[in-house]
Structures are given as C-alpha cells and as structure tokens.
Amino acid sequence: MAQKSDKTNHEIKLISWNVNGLRACYTKGFADFFAKADADLFAIQETKMQPEQLEEALKFEGYERYMNSADRKGYSGTLVYAKKKPLNVTYDIEGDDSREGRVITLEYPDFYFVTAYVPNSKEGLVRLPFRMEWEEALKKHLQALDQKKPVIYTGDLNVAHEEIDIKNPKTNHMNAGFSDEERQKFTQLLAAGFNDTYRTLYPEKVEYSWWSYRFHARENNAGWRIDYFVVSNRLMKAVKDSIIHGEVQGSDHCPVELDLSI
Numbered sequence: 001m002a003q004k005s006d007k008t009n010h011e012i013k014l015i016s017w018n019v020n021g022l023r024a025c026y027t028k029g030f031a032d033f034f035a036k037a038d039a040d041l042f043a044i045q046e047t048k049m050q051p052e053q054l055e056e057a058l059k060f061e062g063y064e065r066y067m068n069s070a071d072r073k074g075y076s077g078t079l080v081y082a083k084k085k086p087l088n089v090t091y092d093i094e095g096d097d098s099r100e101g102r103v104i105t106l107e108y109p110d111f112y113f114v115t116a117y118v119p120n121s122k123e124g125l126v127r128l129p130f131r132m133e134w135e136e137a138l139k140k141h142l143q144a145l146d147q148k149k150p151v152i153y154t155g156d157l158n159v160a161h162e163e164i165d166i167k168n169p170k171t172n173h174m175n176a177g178f179s180d181e182e183r184q185k186f187t188q189l190l191a192a193g194f195n196d197t198y199r200t201l202y203p204e205k206v207e208y209s210w211w212s213y214r215f216h217a218r219e220n221n222a223g224w225r226i227d228y229f230v231v232s233n234r235l236m237k238a239v240k241d242s243i244i245h246g247e248v249q250g251s252d253h254c255p256v257e258l259d260l261s262i
Contacts, residue, residue, distance in 0.1 A: 043115035047077035095137030197242035
C-alpha cells in the first residue's frame with residue numbers, strides 16, 4: 001500500500017499596489033482595503049517615505065515590515081508587509097547603484113518573492129537608457145534566483161506589454177511605458193522562463209491597473225495595465241487566479257492580486 005504524503009497545499013494570497021504615496025493613500029482608505037484583503041504578502045510601490053515616517057498607523061498587527069527607501073526624500077520606495085517571517089531579505093539588485101529603493105527580495109522555503117518599482121522612462125524617453133540597463137540587471141537577478149527555487153515577481157513594471165494592455169495604443173506608441181524597447185524587454189523576460197499570470201489566464205480580457213489623473217481617464221476607463229504578477233514557468237500550475245481590483249480607489253493605480261496553492 002502506497003504511503004500517504006503528509007504534504008498539503010497551502011493557499012497563499014498576494015497583493016501588490018502602487019499607492020503613489022503611502023501616507024496620502026492611507027487617508028483615502030488604504031487601511032480598509034489592507035484589512036479586507038488579509039493578504040499573506042502585501043507589496044507596495046512608490047511609498048515616497050523614509051523609514052522614520054512609517055507611523056504607528058502603518059504598522060499593522062500580525063505583519064513584519066520590510067522597507068526600501070530612496071535616498072531622495074518623497075520619491076520612489078518599496079515596502080512589503082509579510083505575515084510570515086522570510087528566511088532572508090535582500091534590498092536592491094546588483095548593477096543598480098541609483099539608491100532609489102526599487103527592489104525588495106524575500107526568500108521563503110518554496111519560492112522567492114520579489115517586488116519592484118521599475119523606473120519610468122519619463123517624457124521624451126530621457127531615462128530609457130538607464131531603464132534598459134536596470135531591466136537587464138533585474139532579469140539577471142530573477143534568473144539567478146530562479147535557478148535555486150521558483151520566483152514570484154510583482155510590482156509596477158511601468159510597461160503595457162501588448163496593445164490589449166492599453167486603451168489607446170496608436171496615440172501612445174513610443175510614449176514612456178509603451179515604447180518598442182520597453183515592451184521588448186518584457187518579452188525577453190518572459191522568454192527567460194517567466195509567465196505573465198493575468199494574460200496567461202485571461203488572453204483576451206481587457207482590464208487596466210493605472211489611469212492618468214488627467215482628462216477624466218479613470219472615469220472613462222482610458223487606462224494601462226502596467227502592474228503585474230509574473231511567476232517562474234513551473235509555478236504557473238500553482239496559480240489559482242490573477243485579479244485586477246479596478247474598483248479600489250486611493251491611488252492612480254489599483255491593487256493586483258495573485259492566488260496560489262503551493
């Protein structure tokens with residue numbers, strides 16, 4: 001008689017949200033969504049905070065906090081709230097000396113969890129060369145981790161990958177976030193052994209995760225899908241759902257969610 005395995009699957013809920021300033025978002029209902037989400041890991045991009053500004057109201061009971069702040073005040077920054085303490089935490093990536101607080105990597109027994117706030121290429125693509133180098137360094141980081149155990153990569157990746165991921169592809173072509181170079185970099189990342197969970201599950205679904213504050217963009221749903229959960233190919237079988245919470249206000253981005261059974 002075959003021995004029964006005592007290894008059971010664990011349901012894991014992950015959230016990622018570019019809050020466009022955590023303290024500002026807190027005044028617009030952040031804590032309510034955080035409590036309702038009850039995520040195992042909650043990744044935040046664009047905190048626009050220094051560690052000493054993480055007030056008591058933002059220290060949620062039952063969660064460890066891991067913060068990476070930019071040297072420049074009120075700019076960039078990432079943060080992860082974790083119910084379970086990781087085996088290891090690292091900040092930033094090799095090859096990036098910008099000190100902009102863009103990456104946090106948490107190691108768990110079954111996977112690595114990486115959150116990133118990918119640099120914006122800016123108007124006129126003035127920062128595109130820096131971004132291309134940064135993305136190459138990020139890809140190397142993810143590939144190195146992937147050789148050890150599966151990777152979950154999430155955040156504001158600042159690129160609408162395909163035309164379906166943006167409301168007005170023709171008029172936005174070669175704008176920051178929809179340049180050929182940025183889109184190609186994302187294609188190359190996926191080709192290196194990773195999977196865009198949302199687009200894999202929903203190849204024809206049209207939903208967005210970011211809307212400009214101008215021209216009533218959110219009201220008219222003239223948005224971009226630039227917030228992602230990307231996983232190692234071999235982890236895709238564990239993915240139960242990849243969700244865009246377009247109904248959640250508080251930032252120019254909305255939260256995205258990944259549900260796994262590991």
